[in-house]
Amino acid sequence: MTVRVVLGLLAIAAAVAVAMVLCYSALVTFMRVWRRAQAKGYTGPVTPLILTMTVFTVPIGATFLGAVLIPPNAGGIIGMVFGVVAALAGLALAVHLVPVRPIRSGRRRRPRTPFRVLGNLAVATPLLLMAVLLLNGRPATAGAQLMLPMAMLSALCHSAARRADRLDALPPVDPRPAVVWIRGFGNERRLFGFRRRDKEETRERPELRKIFSRRPDPMSFDEYFAPAIAAELGRGYGLGNPRDYLPPEGIDRHYANDDSWREHFADLVAEARCVVMAPGDWPELRYEFRVIRELGAHRRLFVFTPPAGKARQIRRANRLKGFRHEDWDDFAAALDGEPGYLLGPDPGPGAVVTFEEDGRAVVLARGVEEPAGYVAAVLRHLVEVEHPEGTDRRSTVDDR
Known part of the structure; x- marks a missing residue:
């Protein structure tokens, strides 16, 4: 009797584990299909509605057919599994076949959705x-x-x-030079770290006041650093994804067309106080680093690695959102052979990395857990760049 109970419990645990794995795989697949649709220009509210309705309606119909055509006790489950697989496969094929929508260039027009x-x-x-x-x-x-x-x-x-x-709305007047953010458009919604929202953010976003006011919230790179950088360095600014239906949260964005974005990017970097980014890999990365080097702005370029706190939760959440995990090694591989940069090994979590005149990577801080710590390291370095007579106590990446 005891053996049967144990075997029954093991069978239930195995079934639950298999169900969780299948649900996780289905969710990841759905998010990847959704992100693929967004990358092809289908970013309005209708797209997620169609995708979600398809995922829910097809398995329900398959469950009904399975219960009718397959013997009881197994038909519903088998029908549901095949329904989910069919729905996801059909969505993936449909998104693969639909044409890429033309890019809306220039100034963004207000969406007509009420x-x-x-x-x-x-x-x-x-x-x-x-x-x-x-x-x-x-x-x-x-x-x-x-x-x-x-x-x-x-x-x-x-x-x-x-x-x-x-x-x-017109951007707020700020006499300070802008802080330019560079990132791949496909990575804008990738989570970076946890941070508690301040009173100003909850005032501007009342829908979050009761939900996130008492606990840290997982945020993208833009949202994570925007308040601290705006308070201490300058207004965050960057190029916007021309496929955006609505501007994401965080920094101000300038939307340029395919013909002029390179010119706009060079102008932004030339006039910026500094440039910030997270390590990653995207198609325009080499070009952006080349422009930064040509303008002599690489000593004002800062790479922030994610904090160690809750790093596993961030990685799992990013996988659920359909993002492939990217780290310093992917960043180094993307820039492998790019003249003028020597990245060195991984500086570890919570690091602030900049570059010397000869392109060597320099670690300004390690183990940082809050946005204020990253910004403080940037401010100290900017003072050294603006007043080179100061003492340089930094360590290179190779000193680890």
């Missing part, structure tokens, strides 16, 4: 449904169950409306 109206309707819908049910003498359970998902949908809609407002 985000605020949709957000207000999402809030009103469960309340109206509850009122109708109560007036007809029925329990309002269905309306109450809709309140949480509709509240989340309303928050997303109002957040999108606020981001759309930024397209028409």
Whole structure:
């Protein structure tokens, strides 16, 4: 009897483990398909709606057919598995076959989607449904169950409306030179680290006030550093992805077309106080580093490696979002043989790396856990660059 119980528990544990692996694989595949669709220009709200509805409706239909055509106790499960596989395979094939949408160049136009109206309707819908049910003498359970998902949908809609407002708003006046951010457009939503939002951020984004005010939030590179850099160095600025439907959170973006982005990038770097980035690999990386070197701005170029705290959670979340893990070795391989740069070995987590006049990588700090620590290392180095008579106590990457 005891052996049967143990074997039964082991079988249940194995089934749960297999189910978790399948769910994880399905989610990763779905996110990769979604990101592929975004890369081809399908970035509006209709695309995720179609993808999500397909993933949910196809498995339901397959489950029904499986229960009818396959003997009981196994038909539903087999139908669901084949439905999910068919839905994901069909989506991947469809996204592969759809043509690339033309790039919208120049100044961004405000999207025509009425985000605020949709957000207000999402809030009103469960309340109206509850009122109708109560007036007809029925329990309002269905309306109450809709309140949480509709509240989340309303928050997303109002957040999108606020981001759309930024397209028409003039950038804030800041007499300081800008801080230029460089990154691959495909990496903009890659998570970098955890940070607690400050009062100014929750004031500007009221939908996050009650959700993230008491705990750190996983953030992209832009969101993670934007407040600290804006407070101590200068307003963050960078080129925007011409395929953006709405500008992402974080820094101000300048949208240039395919013919002029190189000229705009050179102008931004030439006038910037410094350039910041995270290690990674993207198609334009070599060109951007070449321009920085030609302009003599490599001593004002700073590479931030992710902090060690919660690094595993960040890697898992990035895999779930469909991002391949990238580290210093990928960054070094992407720049292998690029004249004027000697990167050296991995400086470790929480590092601030810049470059000497001859292109040697120099570690300014290691083991940093907060944005303020990264910014403090940058400020110390900028003082040395602006006042070269100061004492240089830095260590090169090769000194490890």
